[in-house]
Amino acid sequence: MPVLTGSVARRRPEPAFRILAIAAGGALGTLARYGVGRAVVVSDTAFPWTTFAVNVAGSLALGVIVTLATERWPPTRFVRPFAAIGFCGGFTTFSTLMVESMRRAELGSVGLAALYLAVSLAAGTAAAAAGVLMARGRGGGQRGGASPDPDSMTTLSGDPAGASTPHPPSSAPEGSTP
Secondary structure: OEEEEOOEEEEOOOOHHHHHHHHHHHHHHHHHHHHHHHHOOOOOOOOOHHHHHHHHHHHHHHHHHHHHHHHOOOOOOOHHHHHHHHHHHHHOOHHHHHHHHHHHHHOOOHHHHHHHHHHHHHHHHHHHHHHHHHHHOOOOOOOOOOOOOOOOOEOOOOOEOOOOOOOOOOOOOOOOOO
16 A cells, blocks of 8 residues: 655555455455356356356445444454455456456347346445445444545544544533533
8 A cells, every 4th residue: 555755655565464364365255256156157148147146245245344344343454354355356256247248249149248237237336235234234324434444444533443423412511510
């Protein structure tokens, strides 16, 4: 991650355990995607249900994981690298979505390719939003906020995982003890 010092950007070395967490999650996510792909084989001229299902499920999982990690769970340096960046990043696949769309268009199924792209975008967005809402539960209120560092568990204000929330002003008169 670049660290700006004056007008010069330098790269900070990544902590080894964070890289290992990403690699382990990525390996598991990739193997899970491979397993699903082997279990459900789809013709080059049919709707690519396997990749579609994997990408939608990954979007849902990512919405849940990132929301829980930033808004509910105690701060940790390994949940987002392992589960969000590693597992979900290895499980979902934008490049396969693009190649499958292009392949269908090349084989004369331009409408199917366009439908696949549109439905994947809409369903992935809806799944990510559903994951966020599921993780927030009935209250739906956001504790904390997005962090500029995808591995960080602090909010933009620097407060760990939204640990403190504003308290309403006391209704007790000044100088009195509650």
